[in-house]
Amino acid sequence: MTDTIFITGIVIHARHGVLEHETEVGQRFVIDLELYTDLSESSRTDRLSDTVSYSNVVATATSAFKNTNYKLLERAAGAVADDILATFPRVRAVKVTVHKPHAPIAAIFDDVGVVLTRSRHPPPHSPPHG
Numbered sequence: 001m002t003d004t005i006f007i008t009g010i011v012i013h014a015r016h017g018v019l020e021h022e023t024e025v026g027q028r029f030v031i032d033l034e035l036y037t038d039l040s041e042s043s044r045t046d047r048l049s050d051t052v053s054y055s056n057v058v059a060t061a062t063s064a065f066k067n068t069n070y071k072l073l074e075r076a077a078g079a080v081a082d083d084i085l086a087t088f089p090r091v092r093a094v095k096v097t098v099h100k101p102h103a104p105i106a107a108i109f110d111d112v113g114v115v116l117t118r119s120r121h122p123p124p125h126s127p128p129h130g
Contacts, residue, residue, distance in 0.1 A: 002038070002092065003036070003037060003038060003039035003043075004037075005033075005057075006035070007032070007033045007058060008032040010031040010058060010061065010062065011029070011030055012030075012065050012066060013026050014026055014029055014069070014076070015069040016029070016070045016072075016076050016100075018071050019104055022104065027100070028102060029098055029099065030098075030099040030101065031065065031080065031098055031099075033057065033080075033097075034094065035052060035091045035093075035094050036093040036094065036095075037052060037091050037092055052090050056087075056088075060083050060084055060087050060088075061083070061084060061096075063083070064079045064083035065079065065080050073113060074114050077096045077098045077115075078096075078118070080094075080098075081094050081096045081116055081117075081118040091120070092120050093117060097113060097114070097115045098113050099111050099112070100113050
């Protein structure tokens with residue numbers, strides 16, 4: 001069984017993009033997160049220590065997204081996913097959606113972005129002892 005913690009609509013100003021004005025001025029991005037974890041313990045104990053802190057997740061995601069200027073949304077989303085998995089051992093997988101509503105596209109559109117899902121790699125199997 002997998003439970004989900006979700007945080008949607010995190011607005012971050014960052015300087016990701018291929019075009020020069022994107023890296024100079026930056027723009028607004030919106031991030032949605034889904035963290036796949038087991039919430040059975042915290043649903044019984046009512047203790048923060050038995051779950052994943054939403055506040056800490058937002059701080060980790062924001063830092064990962066803003067600390068480096070990437071050309072591609074795919075790379076920026078990947079940095080967020082990598083840092084969440086590295087920081088929160090209870091999270092088995094994470095889905096990161098990055099919206100770039102002001103992308104420089106010569107068209108009228110509502111939204112554009114990427115969705116990445118990353119899972120924690122299981123530990124390698126050790127060879128049988130003989």
